[in-house]
Amino acid sequence: MFEAIAFYLFAFLTTVMFFIAVTTTQALHALTALAAGMIFISAFFFILGADFLGAIQIVVYSGAVMALYAFGMMFFDTTRDVKEKNGNKYIVFGLSILAAVLVVVIFAAPMVTNNIVALHPMIEGAGNTQELGMVLFTKYLVPFEVAAVMLLVAMVSGIVLAGKKMDLSLTLMSDAEIIDAKKEQHKKVL
């Protein structure tokens, strides 16, 4: 009973938040609605008994990804209203067909694969985090390491792309130096 109430409540909240995120014309409203939706999604993980994933969802999505977007938005002009696309008719048509096919496939898939057998069954008497760790560090060790290398590559590329001229500190420079730097920047951006 409580599971049903929690499911419907969070389903409603998540849908509303994501709908606001894709329809609003204010970039800041979209960011806030998306962050709220991410936190509501973690509730589904807790209901489903995937406690570790719920915690990861809050820490990574609401903490890291949303903070990164918020910092990225400082570079852009976010006070302006976002213009919307009038739309290439063929793309909209094609994606609608694709979405319809997807719905059919999603509902047909469990019927087709009724005799599915668990590849890594839940381990008796272990918590969710322990179970995940046991499978992750035995069967999925190589993908785990590859994901770690990929995150390192992403971090390096983020620093290289966004962190140009970060060795200059405006608070430590004199006024003449700042004006010189500005002139240089106007001459050749990046």
Added chain:
Amino acid sequence: MEIGLNHYLVLSTLLFAIGLIGVMRRKNLLLLFFATEILLNSVNIAFAAISHYYGDLTGQLFVFFVIAIAASEVAVGLGLLIVWHKRHGNIDLDHMSTMKG
């Protein structure tokens, strides 16, 4: 009132459709990124639900890797977006249709 696998699949499909609407109608590239985050999250819900109802841990592991990939995608994408905005002063999708290098 028992919540079954189909409830979660319906919710996941609904959120995926919202994400697709976002991808279709957004012009600003930053808000397009938001729509892709919604797509990834809807798939994560479906993975976790199937993992729970079939008693299989593989779904949860895939959610784990999807989250890792989403985090690195955001880092690289925002870096490229900032470079583009410094050069051209806007992040509209229509101005990126020609790749002049």
